[in-house]
Amino acid sequence: MRSIEVCFSPELIHLHEVTGKLVVVVDIFRATSTMVAALAHGVTEILPFAELEACRAMQNKGYLIAAERDGLTAPGFELGNSPLAYTDGAYAGRKLAMTTTNGTLAIEKSKGAAEVLIGAFPNLQATVTYIQSRDLDVLIHCAGWKGRFNLEDSLYAGALVQALGESHANREDGAIAMESLFALVGGNLATYLSQAAHAKRLQNHGIEADIDFCLSLNLYDQVVGVSQKGELRIV
């Protein structure tokens, strides 16, 4: 029986066994949602960076450069962290270098896993189908907010546990808790999350449309984002 566990913060990842597992990195508001949108709309490759300077330097190599710090586009970058910037296909065929506050760190700290996927609500079912084709235990790695638990990443974890169902029936405590919580509030996700700290911060930035996108289920049936050797691509 395959197992499933949730790590609620990159600050706790050293307490989990990553090696040999399929790790799903989640940063719903908005890094992994944006990555999935970019890949779904034709971006061919995403390189995640922890630091602004290394990310910016990729512009000279023909990369589109995107950077977000505290919810805003970092100065000197072409794009911030909005998934809706990609949905009209304007960047199809481009390669993207990207850095975000929480999400990139979680990807970096997932090194050593058998596979690393990029989780988001818009491609939940595609990700589930892919995971079920693999004979691997699953670790959901929530980016959290500045190292702390956050509601949106945790609820995605619950949605994934629920959708995987019996294929990953060996659930540790965090998976049990979040599956129950998603079963309770998943039908009303936007309303429930409007209480959450991060959603409130984003509302202050006037990006309600981004939030709606990030909470939309199964827009992309065929898109699974996989990190291989530090590059994200569709498989």
Place this chain on the structure above:
Amino acid sequence: MRSIEVCFSPELIHLHEVTGKLVVVVDIFRATSTMVAALAHGVTEILPFAELEACRAMQNKGYLIAAERDGLTAPGFELGNSPLAYTDGAYAGRKLAMTTTNGTLAIEKSKGAAEVLIGAFPNLQATVTYIQSRDLDVLIHCAGWKGRFNLEDSLYAGALVQALGESHANREDGAIAMESLFALVGGNLATYLSQAAHAKRLQNHGIEADIDFCLSLNLYDQVVGVSQKGELRIV
């Protein structure tokens, strides 16, 4: 409006502001439940220790000594970590030195708080009444299991958030999530927690009666456990 937040592990406490807050330390299976039982049944003072040797040395000073490691009584100690050892009043009037796997660490890491309380289901309402008499923001510090999220401590956090209600209406994400989860499963706590990893480990030790005690609500209406200068007492 007073705020309430949940820290799910001592490994995350450095990301929370402790100073000036009322911290409630929780280790439901079984450290804080045992501490509350001991105080309710006449133990006059509890000194928590991180290390076995320092705890054992207190025997020469007239202390009853208790130590648990991985769910079992440590060799050479009079007591382990069972709340039921105290409920017949056999240790009334004694002072207790105690060390446990997860609970003691969470108490140590709460230093700097305005006040530190010991949380357990058997004195939930007494703790709520005390907290509501104080004009302080609340941080619930879950001991977790070896640094990871656990279900029973998190559900106590949810119970406390729910019971405090409007007096602490400014809730961060962990408090929102756990209040919802407790509202869903609190009426069926023992059944729900029988899935949890720690409860399964304890069942293997044959201590179902301990588990029942630890999940019993409001046995002690007047007992509030407070840590002051490293000593736990009733206030």
